[in-house]
Amino acid sequence: MKLLNVDLLETALDKLERAMTEAGKNIIETEPVAAHNSLGRILAEDIYSAENIPGFSRSTMDGYAVVSADTAGAGENMPVFLEVKGEVEMGKAAPGSICSGQCMYVPTGGMIPEGADAVAMVEYCQPFGENQVAVYSPLSYGRNMVLAGDDVAEGEKLLSLGRRIRPADVGLLCAAGKDIIETYKPWRVYIISTGDEIVMPWETPGPGQVRDVNTYGLIAEAERIGLEVAGWDIVRDDEEALRECAARAMKEADFVCISGGSSQGKKDATEAIIDGLASSGAFTHGLAVKPGKPTILGFDGPSETVLAGLPGHPVAALLLFREIVGAIWQRFTGMETAEKKITVPAVMSANVAASPGRRTYQLVELDYGNTCETGLPGAVPVLGKSGLIKTLSRADGYIIIDVNDEGVRKGQQVSVHIL
Amino acid sequence: MKLLNVDLLETALDKLERAMTEAGKNIIETEPVAAHNSLGRILAEDIYSAENIPGFSRSTMDGYAVVSADTAGAGENMPVFLEVKGEVEMGKAAPGSICSGQCMYVPTGGMIPEGADAVAMVEYCQPFGENQVAVYSPLSYGRNMVLAGDDVAEGEKLLSLGRRIRPADVGLLCAAGKDIIETYKPWRVYIISTGDEIVMPWETPGPGQVRDVNTYGLIAEAERIGLEVAGWDIVRDDEEALRECAARAMKEADFVCISGGSSQGKKDATEAIIDGLASSGAFTHGLAVKPGKPTILGFDGPSETVLAGLPGHPVAALLLFREIVGAIWQRFTGMETAEKKITVPAVMSANVAASPGRRTYQLVELDYGNTCETGLPGAVPVLGKSGLIKTLSRADGYIIIDVNDEGVRKGQQVSVHIL
Numbered sequence: 001m002k003l004l005n006v007d008l009l010e011t012a013l014d015k016l017e018r019a020m021t022e023a024g025k026n027i028i029e030t031e032p033v034a035a036h037n038s039l040g041r042i043l044a045e046d047i048y049s050a051e052n053i054p055g056f057s058r059s060t061m062d063g064y065a066v067v068s069a070d071t072a073g074a075g076e077n078m079p080v081f082l083e084v085k086g087e088v089e090m091g092k093a094a095p096g097s098i099c100s101g102q103c104m105y106v107p108t109g110g111m112i113p114e115g116a117d118a119v120a121m122v123e124y125c126q127p128f129g130e131n132q133v134a135v136y137s138p139l140s141y142g143r144n145m146v147l148a149g150d151d152v153a154e155g156e157k158l159l160s161l162g163r164r165i166r167p168a169d170v171g172l173l174c175a176a177g178k179d180i181i182e183t184y185k186p187w188r189v190y191i192i193s194t195g196d197e198i199v200m201p202w203e204t205p206g207p208g209q210v211r212d213v214n215t216y217g218l219i220a221e222a223e224r225i226g227l228e229v230a231g232w233d234i235v236r237d238d239e240e241a242l243r244e245c246a247a248r249a250m251k252e253a254d255f256v257c258i259s260g261g262s263s264q265g266k267k268d269a270t271e272a273i274i275d276g277l278a279s280s281g282a283f284t285h286g287l288a289v290k291p292g293k294p295t296i297l298g299f300d301g302p303s304e305t306v307l308a309g310l311p312g313h314p315v316a317a318l319l320l321f322r323e324i325v326g327a328i329w330q331r332f333t334g335m336e337t338a339e340k341k342i343t344v345p346a347v348m349s350a351n352v353a354a355s356p357g358r359r360t361y362q363l364v365e366l367d368y369g370n371t372c373e374t375g376l377p378g379a380v381p382v383l384g385k386s387g388l389i390k391t392l393s394r395a396d397g398y399i400i401i402d403v404n405d406e407g408v409r410k411g412q413q414v415s416v417h418i419l
Numbered sequence: 420m421k422l423l424n425v426d427l428l429e430t431a432l433d434k435l436e437r438a439m440t441e442a443g444k445n446i447i448e449t450e451p452v453a454a455h456n457s458l459g460r461i462l463a464e465d466i467y468s469a470e471n472i473p474g475f476s477r478s479t480m481d482g483y484a485v486v487s488a489d490t491a492g493a494g495e496n497m498p499v500f501l502e503v504k505g506e507v508e509m510g511k512a513a514p515g516s517i518c519s520g521q522c523m524y525v526p527t528g529g530m531i532p533e534g535a536d537a538v539a540m541v542e543y544c545q546p547f548g549e550n551q552v553a554v555y556s557p558l559s560y561g562r563n564m565v566l567a568g569d570d571v572a573e574g575e576k577l578l579s580l581g582r583r584i585r586p587a588d589v590g591l592l593c594a595a596g597k598d599i600i601e602t603y604k605p606w607r608v609y610i611i612s613t614g615d616e617i618v619m620p621w622e623t624p625g626p627g628q629v630r631d632v633n634t635y636g637l638i639a640e641a642e643r644i645g646l647e648v649a650g651w652d653i654v655r656d657d658e659e660a661l662r663e664c665a666a667r668a669m670k671e672a673d674f675v676c677i678s679g680g681s682s683q684g685k686k687d688a689t690e691a692i693i694d695g696l697a698s699s700g701a702f703t704h705g706l707a708v709k710p711g712k713p714t715i716l717g718f719d720g721p722s723e724t725v726l727a728g729l730p731g732h733p734v735a736a737l738l739l740f741r742e743i744v745g746a747i748w749q750r751f752t753g754m755e756t757a758e759k760k761i762t763v764p765a766v767m768s769a770n771v772a773a774s775p776g777r778r779t780y781q782l783v784e785l786d787y788g789n790t791c792e793t794g795l796p797g798a799v800p801v802l803g804k805s806g807l808i809k810t811l812s813r814a815d816g817y818i819i820i821d822v823n824d825e826g827v828r829k830g831q832q833v834s835v836h837i838l
Contacts, residue, residue, distance in 0.1 A: 036635040041644055053809075055624055062682050068461060090656060095628035104741050108682035109731065110618060111627040122683070137610050151807040159812070167643055168811035171636030171733050174620035175629070180723060196510035200595035202453065205474055207512035208530040210594070216455040217590030223458055225585055232537075236804035237509060261508075263481050263527035264541070313527065314590050315627065338787060340838060344763050345795050366759060374762050376795075388570040389594050390472075392587035393578070396759060412665065413794050418761060419585065 006286040007321060008403060009359055013298055014326055019299035026304055029185040035173035040226050041183040041277040047178045048160040052149035054218050055265045057112040061144040062131055063114035064103040064125055065094075071139045072116045073295070079126070079134035088113065088197045103133060106191055112145055119144035152176065160340025161273065164226070168414045184333045188230035190253035190327065191215055192245055194260040195312070213314040213389050214259040218321055224413040227324045228253075239269045245271055255325055259310040259317045267294045270309035273405065278307050283394035288403060289359045291316035291383045295324070314389040319361055319398070343415040346379035349370065349409050355399040362408075364416055395419060425705040427822060428742060428778055431716055433748055434702050435725065438718035445671075445723055447751045454592035459645055460602040468575050468595045471568035476531040480563040482542040483522040483544055483552055484513075484535035484764065488583065490558045498545070498553035507532065522552060531564055538563035571595065575792075581757025603752045607649035608641045609672035610634050611664055612729070613679045613689070615656045632733040632808050633678040637740055639834045644745045658688045663813045665692055669724045674744055678729040678736045686713045689728035691715040697726050707822060708778045710735035714743070733808040738780055738817070761833040763816065765798035767827050773820040780828075782814035783835055789831070798833055812836060 007015070020027045030044040058257060059065065066082060074080040082103040088094045094113035098104050104119070106115045112119070118139040126134045154160060157175055158168055165183075191269030193215045199205050200212060212234055219229050228252040235242050242258070255383045258273070260266040275282040287295040296309030308324060310317045330336040346366060352359035367378035379399060384391040397416040401408060408414055424747045426434070439446045450462035458498070461587030479485065485501060493499040499521040507513045513532035517523050522539070537558040571577060577595055578588055584602075592600060604734060612634045617623050619631060631653060638648050649672040653662045661677070668675045677692070694701040702796045706714040715728030727743060729736045747757040763786060768782040773779035786797035798818060801812040816835040827833055 036638065039639045053628055054627060059630075062684075067568070085695040089625075091627050100748075109614070109629075110682075147805070151803070151809050158809070166812070167636055167639035168734075168737060168808065168838070170639040171808045172812045174635045175632045175733070177620055177623070177630055179621040195528070196508070201596055202598040205598070207475060208510050210473055210477075210509070210528075211596055213590040213594045216593045217586055219455065220458045220584075220586035220589040263529075264528060265481075281623060314594070317588075318587060318590065326539060340787070341765065342785065342815065343787075344761065366761065367760075368759070383569075388565070389590045390570050390577070390586065393585070393591045395587075396761065409513065419586070 007284045012284040019356045023301045030182045031185045033183045043163045044182045044184045046308045049152045053152040059106040059119045061121045063121045065106045066103045068118035068139045074138045074282045079136045160338045162334025186228045187254040188228045189255045190249035191218045191232040193256045194235045243273045255306045257308045274307040292320040313393045348378045348412045349378040353407040359403045360401040364394045426703045431703040449601045450604045452602045457584045463601040463603045468571045468579045472571040478525040478538045480540045482538045482540045485522045485527045487558045487560045493557045498555045510646035579757045583751025605647045606673040607647045608674045609649045609668035610637045610651040611677045613654045650787045652798045674725045676727045693726040711739040734811045765796045767831045768797040768799045772826040778822045779820040785815045
């Protein structure tokens with residue numbers, strides 16, 4: 001009985017990864033991208049710095065570059081007098097070096113002259129006579145300056161393969177002169193929604209009809225993950241039409257997602273289509289997750305395309321898209337290991353029961369207004385029958401109740417995954 | 420002494436908000452956007468549902484729509500026999516109604532016929548004879564179905580003004596037939612970096628020179644916040660050239676950010692330029708924040724442009740851009756109240772000292788591997804002199820040490836703002 005053949009999510013992902021890995025080397029491709037245009041892209045290489053940053057010792061203050069030992073014992077009533085040997089200009093080499101008893105004016109960011117090892121802030125100095133300055137404060141070695149390589153040393157790893165580029169990373173790449181970086185080429189996803197009952201968002205549903213939710217919800221989720229949308233279609237409940245549409249989509253996309261209804265008839269049809277189109281058949285015929293059981297997976301070797309049948313319920317479809325397409329993308333790009341999974345510790349505000357044998361995703365709202373004695377936000381379950389899109393929109397995140405657990409208790413500490 | 424006139428961040432934001440509000444009604448504009456293309460946009464209206472979702476009662480299972488009272492007492496050895504009055508087709512009105520003693524087959528998502536108030540799952544039913552079905556399980560009222568309006572009731576508020584659209588919201592808007600929504604038109608930001616020491620990311624810095632970090636880092640941060648970049652420029656340390664560039668930028672942008680060095684000379688120049696270009700002068704001449712003190716703000720009424728002088732240090736520039744431009748955008752769009760600020764409770768892994776009288780931003784890494792007895796991740800301070808871009812890239816977020824606090828202790832619980 002195929003229908004009893006339900007996989008754990010991890011098992012399904014392992015099967016998918018294996019099938020994709022065996023298929024060949026084109027499963028994941030890289031492409032060069034300009035660093036300044038790389039926000040949100042995934043690094044396909046480790047980035048090392050070819051040089052010290054900064055490349056020279058710089059002042060972090062407006063002041064006088066000095067030999068720190070000269071200032072020992074200086075104080076408000078006992079200044080140290082130093083000879084001013086000139087001024088450093090921004091963007092230029094220091095005009096010479098200094099030695100004990102001398103100093104040189106240097107603006108914030110300016111180059112520290114050779115011989116100097118600290119900077120006396122201008123606020124603690126007073127010009128004296130024609131060519132001297134009085135320093136009223138003692139300075140330790142390295143004070144008010146950064147040394148060459150203090151930010152990044154030559155040869156140091158700046159960013160790891162699998163990193164999803166953030167704004168500060170763009171700055172770091174620019175600082176290191178990495179103007180072209182190798183990134184993973186986003187997979188192309190094709191979304192197919194099926195159902196005789198579906199009308200377009202701008203149409204008025206008749207009796208028994210509903211507006212399409214999944215197509216645009218999944219397109220937006222694909223965008224959020226950083227994937228490209230190759231196209232989308234809405235197909236009637238006609239196995240032949242659906243098969244044709246999926247076959248066409250396989251030519252244009254790396255991932256074809258069919259989100260059908262959850263009725264047995266539709267599930268059978270989607271399963272038959274995936275089984276027929278995937279070179280080695282469908283290998284996952286259901287998942288031990290709730291919501292999301294009626295999920296089907298297959299992989300076609302020759303065209304290197306993943307075929308996924310997602311549940312029709314919008315909440316399940318969006319969650320499973322994230323947990324399957326998003327997760328396998330993270331595995332292949334190395335994001336899974338390179339990027340920290342940020343979760344929010346919270347305290348359950350109510351009991352949630354779960355069926356052992358399934359992984360349960362429970363949507364929650366975070367309540368920062370009622371943090372009680374632990375100081376942690378409350379995790380308030382967002383209840384509602386599955387299929388209600390409003391629940392997902394209202395939730396801040398979800399908790400995962402593991403396959404062996406019977407639920408979570410009120411007051412229990414949980415980790416909330418942010419949506 | 421102008422230089423002592425340092426504002427608290429909140430005060431500076433209040434001044435800015437007041438100046439912008441007084442300037443007129445074009446400060447923030449709205450524009451219609453297709454719902455399916457609205458990911459990341461900010462809603463400029465409350466969205467109410469004009470109808471029930473679903474518009475009719477639907478089955479959540481494959482099964483038989485029944486009168487629940489008929490099934491009272493049914494059990495494995497004591498089925499209830501019902502007359503099958505036909506079958507509901509997907510996307511069509513139910514073909515008639517049922518009354519006590521009758522039932523109708525309905526697929527998942529199909530319309531519940533009038534008279535029925537529960538659905539018996541097909542797994543608990545057995546066809547019997549030509550026209551009957553045996554139901555082996557009792558059903559409570561409303562079982563295995565959603566009522567019309569269960570997801571969203573007619574007139575219910577779906578999403579609030581100020582909401583930043585997420586993938587599930589796109590689905591919800593589509594479900595409710597809101598194909599065009601009113602959103603805030605992103606402000607246009609112009610980034611000017613100044614400095615004789617700056618070379619482009621693809622150039623090799625000579626002695627005393629550094630590559631430009633701020634321009635692209637700030638452009639990426641503007642993108643992340645959801646703003647548009649009108650343009651950017653790198654200008655030498657020449658007050659006249661900078662003034663001309665800023666005046667030109669004001670014609671194209673709503674927000675002109677000048678990120679200069681932090682030397683007194685540069686700060687004075689930026690201040691003079693903002694003071695001259697802003698119709699009512701610069702009103703903030705420094706901020707009581709660390710890093711980020713040398714921040715200048717002004718507003719020009721006639722052109723409705725904000726002029727901001729940001730610190731030259733990349734970390735400070737990025738943080739202050741977020742805390743000023745991002746924060747004022749959130750105020751004007753209502754995002755500040757509509758969107759929950761998700762922070763992560765964590766435990767400090769080390770002491771961090773702060774100077775009272777300033778708000779201190781301390782970058783931290785989250786350590787989920789060492790959650791000790793509280794179960795909370797560690798907040799590990801990312802140390803490094805200001806100006807080091809690597810620290811910001813390495814950090815997962817930051818904590819805010821308030822203006823009246825002297826620091827945080829090791830073991831203290833803190834809220835981490837995610838970067």
